[in-house]
Amino acid sequence: MKRETKVSAAVVKRLPKYYRYLGMIADKGIIRVSSQELSNITGLTASQIRQDLNHFGGFGQQGYGYNVEELRGEIEKIIGIDKNYDAIVLGIGNIGQAITQYSGFKDSGFNIVALFDKAPRMVGKKVSGLEIRKIDTLEEYLRNNSIQIAIMAVPANAAQNICDTLVEGGIMGIWNFAPVDLRLPDDIILENVHLDESLYTLTFYMNNKKDYPGSR
Amino acid sequence: MKRETKVSAAVVKRLPKYYRYLGMIADKGIIRVSSQELSNITGLTASQIRQDLNHFGGFGQQGYGYNVEELRGEIEKIIGIDKNYDAIVLGIGNIGQAITQYSGFKDSGFNIVALFDKAPRMVGKKVSGLEIRKIDTLEEYLRNNSIQIAIMAVPANAAQNICDTLVEGGIMGIWNFAPVDLRLPDDIILENVHLDESLYTLTFYMNNKKDYPGSR
Numbered sequence: 001m002k003r004e005t006k007v008s009a010a011v012v013k014r015l016p017k018y019y020r021y022l023g024m025i026a027d028k029g030i031i032r033v034s035s036q037e038l039s040n041i042t043g044l045t046a047s048q049i050r051q052d053l054n055h056f057g058g059f060g061q062q063g064y065g066y067n068v069e070e071l072r073g074e075i076e077k078i079i080g081i082d083k084n085y086d087a088i089v090l091g092i093g094n095i096g097q098a099i100t101q102y103s104g105f106k107d108s109g110f111n112i113v114a115l116f117d118k119a120p121r122m123v124g125k126k127v128s129g130l131e132i133r134k135i136d137t138l139e140e141y142l143r144n145n146s147i148q149i150a151i152m153a154v155p156a157n158a159a160q161n162i163c164d165t166l167v168e169g170g171i172m173g174i175w176n177f178a179p180v181d182l183r184l185p186d187d188i189i190l191e192n193v194h195l196d197e198s199l200y201t202l203t204f205y206m207n208n209k210k211d212y213p214g215s216r
Numbered sequence: 217m218k219r220e221t222k223v224s225a226a227v228v229k230r231l232p233k234y235y236r237y238l239g240m241i242a243d244k245g246i247i248r249v250s251s252q253e254l255s256n257i258t259g260l261t262a263s264q265i266r267q268d269l270n271h272f273g274g275f276g277q278q279g280y281g282y283n284v285e286e287l288r289g290e291i292e293k294i295i296g297i298d299k300n301y302d303a304i305v306l307g308i309g310n311i312g313q314a315i316t317q318y319s320g321f322k323d324s325g326f327n328i329v330a331l332f333d334k335a336p337r338m339v340g341k342k343v344s345g346l347e348i349r350k351i352d353t354l355e356e357y358l359r360n361n362s363i364q365i366a367i368m369a370v371p372a373n374a375a376q377n378i379c380d381t382l383v384e385g386g387i388m389g390i391w392n393f394a395p396v397d398l399r400l401p402d403d404i405i406l407e408n409v410h411l412d413e414s415l416y417t418l419t420f421y422m423n424n425k426k427d428y429p430g431s432r
Contacts, residue, residue, distance in 0.1 A: 007427045012420055016413035020395060043397070079416045080423035098314035105415065149418070173422045175415060179236060181259070182431065190431040191418035193409065197232035199321065199391060200295045202365070202407035204228055206389045207296035211223045215398065215406040 011052050015079055017042065018052070022072040034065035084109040086147050087175075090162055091154030092117040092125075092132050095177050095195075099151055100127045110149070114141060118158065135162065142169025149173045156180040227268050231295055233258065234268070238288040250281035300325040302363050303391075306378055307370030308333040308341075308348050311393050311411075315367055316343050326365070330357060334374065351378065358385025365389045372396040 021042055025033055035046040035053075042049070053060065053071070056078050060066045076082050089096050092115050099105070100112055115127060118135045125132050133141065142165070150166045152159055152174055159178035166174060173189040176182055179196050205212040237258055241249055251262040251269075258265070269276065269287070272294050276282045292298050305312050308331050315321070316328055331343060334351045341348050349357065358381070366382045368375055368390055375394035382390060389405040392398055395412050421428040 007424070009429055012417060012427065013413070015420060016410070016416035017397075019416065020412065078420065078424075080419040081416060083419075083423075085419065094314035094317045098310035101310045104412070108412075108415075110415070148422070173418050175418050181233075184431050186428070186430055187425060188431075189418055189421040189425070189428055191414055191421070193411065193414050194232070195409065196236065196320070196324075197229070198407055198409050199324075199326070200232035200235065200297060201228060202389045202391050202405055203296040203299075203301065204231060204294065205405040205407070206364070207299075208223070208294075209403065209405070211228065212402070212405055213225055214402055215400050215404075 007055050011055060014044070014052055015075055018049075019072065019075045019079060019081075022068055022075065026068050026072055030068055032065050033068050033071075035060065037065070081108050084111060085149050086111050086113045086145070087149035087151055088112070088114045088116065088141075088147050089151045089153060090116050090135070090138070090166075091152065091158075091178075092122055092127060093153060096151070096153035097127055099153065099177075100130070112151075113145070113147070116141075118154075138162070138165050139169060142166070142171070147171055149175060152176040152178050152182075154178055223271050227271060230260070230268055231291055234265075235288065235291045235295060235297075238284055238291065242284050242288055246284055248281050249284050249287075251276065253281070297324050300327060301365050302327050302329045302361070303365035303367055304328070304330045304332065304357075304363050305367045305369060306332050306351070306354070306382075307368065307374075307394075308338055308343060309369060312367070312369035313343055315369065315393075316346070328367075329361070329363070332357075334370075354378070355381050355385060358382070358387070363387055365391060368392040368394050368398075370394055 021038065035049045038049050039046040050060065056074065087110055089100050089112055092100070100115060112130065115130050115132045116135045116138050117123060117132050122132050123134050148171070150171045152162065154162055156179050159180045160182060163174065163182045163184065167185060167188055171188065174182065174184070176190060176192045177195065179194055182190055184190050237254065251265045254265050255262040266276065272290065303326055305316050305328055308316065316331060328346065331346050331348045332351045332354050333339060333348050338348050339350050364387070366387045368378065370378055372395050375396045376398060379390065379398045379400065383401060383404055387404065390398065390400070392406060392408045393411065395410055398406055400406050
């Protein structure tokens with residue numbers, strides 16, 4: 001995969017969607033699919049789809065379309081979910097527990113290998129077979145273990161400090177559920193899930209329907 | 217609030233961020249703030265901030281800046297979180313339970329008033345004091361209760377059917393956690409939290425660092 005140009009955030013956002021739809025199509029036993037058929041399913045235009053996939057080398061063939069499994073496999077590689085990742089969860093409240101217990105991520109190669117919390121009443125408890133560790137032991141843990149992904153589900157006011165420890169400890173990516181914008185070196189990847197902002201977006205459009213761009 | 221032009225999705229996405237930062241500033245006892253100070257905190261440019269807020273009438277005063285509480289109150293109204301919303305949760309798995317148990321939403325006027333699940337082993341159990349109802353009773357429930365928001369946390373393959381029942385039942389907005397793109401009439405507001413897509417975005421950038429636009 002050689003490419004010169006940067007892929008825009010909009011394209012990156014659509015890749016997981018293609019991956020999901022191709023999985024659905026593959027599950028139905030369909031072997032090949034045209035950009036027009038992908039368009040019908042995804043609601044994106046066929047030319048948009050061709051353009052998006054061309055960024056990564058253009059897997060389609062004129063008059064044939066795309067081989068579903070092949071395209072799915074390529075996107076899997078591009079997204080990087082053909083690999084395995086060791087992840088830790090910081091903050092074992094409602095969201096932290098839900099993420100830890102959700103088995104779907106494990107199937108995709110995400111292994112949650114350690115849990116951390118600050119509250120003494122949580123430390124030592126088990127979630128999904130993993131004992132919750134004291135947050136104070138995070139630094140030492142990261143010295144002794146190679147972890148790629150940190151899942152942050154701590155309160156907003158605790159997040160930046162923990163984040164600094166994670167960066168020091170060599171983490172590569174942070175999946176952040178804390179309602180705060182973390183400050184990070186540019187080579188550490190941050191992906192936010194700001195649930196409060198998402199809910200407020202919903203209520204904004206419920207109260208300002210004329211601004212709503214539609215569900216697609 | 218009179219305005220002629222549509223507010224773009226990008227502006228709408230920033231409003232909850234302003235609201236969050238203004239809350240933090242207010243908590244520190246700060247009474248007024250300039251767009252430049254807001255810029256320093258949020259990482260957005262001062263002119264961007266002024267432009268965003270001008271969409272809604274321009275609350276700032278030349279040489280004074282913005283009154284923190286006043287601006288926060290105005291944004292609260294614009295977002296619609298000065299009102300109360302009755303919400304139900306569909307699917308009481310890990311995510312459904314986490315959302316139900318999270319008390320932060322209640323403080324913002326979101327009252328979760330009923331829970332529904334399909335699994336017989338879940339029906340009748342209690343989460344946060346609410347008994348889980350049979351999903352088959354949803355239609356009847358909606359006939360007898362006025363619910364504004366539905367929080368969807370069911371498996372992907374069950375989501376569209378339930379969604380149709382919700383639309384029939386007069387729901388106004390759907391906060392969807394199911395990994396599926398729901399099809400809805402245009403006057404029903406849909407806001408998706410696609411956790412799988414978010415996680416894949418993280419791994420994409422971890423594997424394609426040159427495409428990463430940075431954490432801001």
